Amino acid sequence: MSLTVAPISRPGGVRRSELLLRARELSIVLALLIVFGFTTLKNHEFANAASIRQLLSGASLVALLAVGQTLVVVTRNVDLSVGSVLGLSAYLVGTLFRAHPNAPIALAFLVGIGVGVLIGAINGIITTVTRVPSLVVTLAMLYIVRGVDAEIVNAKQIDPTLIPHSFQVVGYEHIFGIPWLAIIVTVIVIAVGFYMRSFRAGRDLYAIGSNPDAATLAGVPSGRRVFTAFVVSGGLAGLGGALFLAQFATVNATGGSGYELNVVAAVVVGGVAIFGGSGTVFGAALGALLLNTINQALVAAKVSAFWNQAVAGALLLAAIAFDRWLSLRVERLESGRGERHVV
Amino acid sequence: MPSGADDDPGGIDVSTENRDEPLDGHASAAADTPEPLLVLRQATKSFGSVRALEDGSITLYPGEAHALLGENGAGKSTLVKILAGVHQPDAGELIVAGRTLVLNGPAASRAVGISVIYQEPTLFPDLSVAENIFMGRQPLSSFRRIDKVEMRRQAEAVFRRLGVVLDPSRPARGLSVADQQIVEIAKAISFDAKVIVMDEPTAALTSVEVDRLFEVVRALQAESAAVLFVSHRLEEVFALCQRMTIMRDGRFVRTSLIEDESIDSIIRSMVGRDLESLFPKTATVPGDVALSVERLTREGVFTDVSFDVRRGEIVALAGLVGAGRSEIARAIFGIDRHDAGTVRMEGKPLPNGSPLAAMAAGIGFVPEDRRQQGLVMDLGIDHNVALASLSRLSRNGLIHRSDERNLAIDWASRLQLKFGRMKNAVSTLSGGNQQKVVLAKWLARHPSVLIIDEPTRGIDVGTKAEVHRLLDQLVSQGIAVLMISSELPEVLGMADRVLVVHEGRLVGEFARKDADEASIMRAATGQTVGAAA
Amino acid sequence: GSSTKSSSSATTPGAATTAAGATTAAGTTTAAGTTTAAGTAAAGGATGIKSGLTVYYIPKDTQNPYEVLADKGGEAALTELGGKVVVSSGTEDTAAAQIPSIQAAIAAKANAIVIAANDPDALCPSIAQAVAAGIKVVAFDSDNNCPDHLFINQADTATIGTAEVDYMATLVNSTGEIAILSAAATATNQNAWIGFMKQQLAAKYPNMKLVDVVYGDDDPAKSLTALTGLLSAHPNLVGIISPTTVGISTAAQYLSTHKDIAAKVKLTGLGLPSQMKPYIKDGTVKGFMLWNPSDLGYLAGYAAANLASGTTNLKDGSKFTAGKLKEYTIAAPAGATPSVILGPPTVFDASNIDQFNF
Amino acid sequence: MLSETTPPQTAASGAVQVPPTRRNPQTNESSWRGLLRWESALVVALAGALIYGHRTTNFWNATNFFYIGLNIGEIAIMALPLTLIVITGEIDLSVASMLGLSSTLLGYLYLHGWPIGFAIVAVLVVGAIGGALNGVLVTRLGLPSIAVTIGTLTLFRGLAEIILGAKSVGKFPATLTKIGVIPIPHTQIAYSVGCFVVLAIIYGVVLHAMPVGRSIFAIGLQPEAAHFSGIRVKRIKLMLYVLSGTVCSFAGVLWTMRFATSRYDAGTGLELNVVAIVLFGGISIFGGRGSIVGVVLATAVMACIQQALTLRNVDAQVRNIVTGVLLLISVVLPNIATGIHRLRERRRLRNRDRLAHRAPDLHQPTTTTTEGQRA
């Protein structure tokens, strides 16, 4: 017996808070439109089909990796090895073609994905079994995979001559004006996004990230789920490698290095909470698109290329600050008793 | 009994894959010669040096409401967590529906039809209320897709059954403790379990909600489920339960029928001695005002709180969980900022939101949650004791190790701390001894005012008495003590004055002589407006 | 690093290397492969060359195919002279990654160092130490600003700049907007060439307008972004000069897959025949330039050996013979770095592309 | 419930109660005993590295050790402030960018005729400001430090790029650039190493012998408890970030001296090396555990191995692998015991299950539990 206020639902407040949450994706779209519109004003060519197509395919790879990264980050982990994985898989796919110039395309993709899945599995095993923080594990893997890659490559490189045209087509062709790359990635984003929304395993990921202890109490097989998240992230990075090769038709020992930070940046800008529990792959993909659009906009708007990094960095900080503000607003709206101890 | 037998396998074989269709205990209800639904025999469990459970035994029959009683730290929650599969007993056996089995995880426990309401809510702040209820058991539509509409519907149905209005689609973040508790209950009854364990479910509920809960429980009984009901509120126990099991110091004391018991008989066997000896309060003459709180307000948490604490007296803040007592204490000590009002020490106002200033002014604060707030669990005893006195212990900037050790040793002996080595991490200590370390940490600063929140939470009976004796000594030395406790006996036994907090307001003040359980409860539940301070 | 080192002399000095962390904890990854002369002094070529010389080749990084070709040339030279070559450098092309290699050379009491500096100034302190230790220093690929060394110039900087503009002029008959797709903004040799390109444009081609210079950091992805940005920024672009192999190959790849654009925009620059062959064949690129990297390494090897044997010196006009490449004369105008020029760059086009395999 | 009676790690685990990265899983004294054990492991590793080096030609001589110091100097220096930050449970990935920014700024100011002395001071101030930016974003706005410092990593580097663009500034006064390449007179110790040693001693004392050091550990282990003990958690974290910024820009100055040139991309990518050293030094990424000694040893081990491998002309690629493996070992080894224990526990349960005739669903606890705590 107690007199804590009888729980009353506040539909209004709820709807508003939900709107605020949606606002995350919306705000990115908005930012996109602003950047795009502004640049187009300065330079009409920016809006032409070819340029837009480039915006899409340019963002595709990072977006793809961001999808995998989202799965991992949502569970309060992180995968820094994606860049190295992409490089390795790209080169191995290349060597496949070098060995069998007319290997089936499907096989090429399988090889790429396979490489990624393998490394993802290693990340997953170590993280879940030894409970070593994934930040450290994947950082180490970043070095190791890159090193192994370089050992294999050994100052050689894959030249366009080696890549069958049928494979390269995937990299640049487009149907109905939409690049294949973008289509592939979009399909994956939608598929994964749908899975994360509407399937138990998907929801489990959010549960794990949102409150690990409660997840265990709810009987969520945390280890298995986290492991899967790493495998998927690895697999997508591997697929990314194959697509990288298709797009640039050439790769060497340093292919894809530095991607990890772009990907994490995209994910964060995309509104995925770095400490898990919330965020969507759609947001992450949009984040990737936004970052790429800004890069190209700077060139198209004839802003000195020297500004790229600074702008990207500032944007990143703005994004996470905005997120923070947003979640605080939501809390305010939802909380009956004002702000509770925020960790 | 066949009927019981043939529905068991269903439950026994359920694995998490299809844990969402748990076995129903209904058929066994039909059986007139009841067969125990669940039997736990001589379960033991220790955590490091803490023996949480020596002999956890309980037997539940279909269709009964069974109370589990015992003091704080008696081992109730530990027993509950064993049934929940959270802890694996070090020894002892668990028989569910005639099958000896091992619950190696919460899912396994749920799979055999046990559902648990934990003492404190375990929610996913980022997920919707509906999802919190059905996590891992979401209703599916075609292609094993989650059927959100259905989920919402079912959630609403459960809430209707509980007679509460709560939007299933809102995120759990920001739910009040009461609402959180409601969601927990909804979670537990959202699938027809055979055994429903409730660890202090009513702690944060309004009387209306409690009545509703009881109706639900009775309904469950009618469906011949067994309900294990843990509560410190004996009147609830008498209102709801048929049988009861008493535990003391982690040991099974006895199981009996409610009608054979009286409040006194229960308390006697819970405590193991007469209440008096528990609260060795010696009368003291209060000195002049040490701490005075004036119109203290923190938006949405507590409002217009004013009171004084004099040297040599124990003032207790009583009230229900969630009343805001801890918040008041936190604001006084400067952990949280307050929006209005002032806190004075010996007349001098304290700056808002600065623990350092409060400490400098001579306030010590033993917080509610010692594992998170009171102690750095992985640091040694000596380091913890020294943590609040580092500046005093350091000579020209460097910590003086020997002083540090001596300080710790000194207080360890004064408080009769039981420990292995000074360097041992405090996490290896028993709850009571941990509490002593927290006390040592603050007493080492020789505070003139000691704020102590839930001084004996999770502490076993013996230590509890020691803590009380200690408090008594302190006040007799002229220290002013502000005590927050959810245990009425403690409040009645120790306090010179009792201030009752209800929804963040002071609603009553009782002198030691005219403070009694009934009147305090009435004030705490807002039924009378006492002489507000 | 973020820059893909399939680059030629265009490789960015200290190319922006992101957190890919290819450097090790020492911040310096260094690789080395050793080849000992098959036949020693017996095979000794030029007269007066000491046998058993040890020459450290320190390329920009060990993953750079162009550099590897040059190193091979050097090994060939030293093998002829009965000496040995030790190739040592990092996986990053940063100065920091090269310093340990210089230290290793000093420690190993090498006779000479042949280095392609990742940074014109950053290495000077270390190189000075090497010189002090009596080691002869030869620079190739991209020069450094340190004293007391000989620079083997792949081709006269001015020549490269002007030649590329002239070639572009023939492609676009001297009219229209052109742009440059370079490596890193900090690449010394790139910037030097671009400088001369601008001069040449100003001097000879009033109707050709350089509208933009963009940087691809020798990374395919970045180059592509830069390129497409370029295209949308300048709709009436008619030509792109990309004096870096990554840039030109990426651009070529893009154009060969966007025929509509390829129709309007001509592309030339510095590229590796092996990479460019398909685009020459499908007509995307009519022609581009480069010199033979292994000849470059070969010449550097002979120069180093001669300096180390005292059979030549850094004075203006002093000569030495470089095996199959015949005789070279060192030019050391006052104030400038003593240097020899390998020769004019080769223009590769459909007529000759098949004869080259590097 | 759990949070009341059991530490979260326990909550997550049906089997053992051990937080990840606990050096010594079995006893709770781990934090000290286990750590010592880790440092002794590092000592062994160092001995190994030296012996390996000894069997390498030209390794065991003064000049070479001078070189070793020279190559690791700035990284080592940046590792010190990061150590403290990581012990408080935060992280700073912007260190290398700050190095680059200050190197750039130094060049720029010098180019514009500032006396080098003033320039250096100005650079240090900017470093402090940059650090403060990190600190404020993390403590006042409560943003996750990993996200914030990835942002500033890009931002600082970007600012550097804006300041100098393609230019690279050289021709610093020889008196200063000498510092970069000659040892401290009458020794074979590089100046940067000299600075490192001094700083290491200071940091060591502060962290292990002074109240603030104790507070730093407390913050890393249990921020809330620290706050309740009157420790100014935010203030201290902010302070540490400012410190980190300043020290990193100092490293930037040394870097500029060593290379006698300043460019916007100076030291790009070093952040991961710095982090690697800190973790290899036995600092728990969750905070609360580790020691300066460990970091110093780790630095020495890394430096020696790298140099020895270089002298031995081992492939550069291999060096990456070595770094990665060392890092992995350093964190996995201490946790292996835990992992095995957990597995055994699970097997035990499984067997007991078989007796109980049912194949249950086994849950391994997730690693995220304590990461959450630090969240």
Ligand SMILES: Nc1ncnc2c1ncn2[C@@H]1O[C@H](COP(=O)(O)OP(=O)(O)OP(=O)(O)O)[C@@H](O)[C@H]1O
């Ligand atoms: N994980 C743990 N580690 C160490 N000690 C523990 C742990 N869990 C419980 N204990 C100790 O075991 C004893 C019994 O705890 P338990 O929570 O079962 O008591 P309780 O009867 O539920 O008390 P309350 O009525 O306050 O809930 C207490 O002394 C508690 O401090």
Ligand SMILES: Nc1ncnc2c1ncn2[C@@H]1O[C@H](COP(=O)(O)OP(=O)(O)OP(=O)(O)O)[C@@H](O)[C@H]1O
């Ligand atoms: N209606 C509510 N809305 C939001 N938070 C609440 C509500 N009721 C209680 N809380 C929070 O739940 C926790 C427990 O309540 P609180 O400690 O304030 O009350 P108390 O009187 O101290 O009870 P306790 O016996 O738990 O100490 C506090 O953190 C409080 O802020």
Ligand SMILES: [Mg+2]
């Ligand atoms: Mg309990």
Ligand SMILES: [Mg+2]
């Ligand atoms: Mg409280």
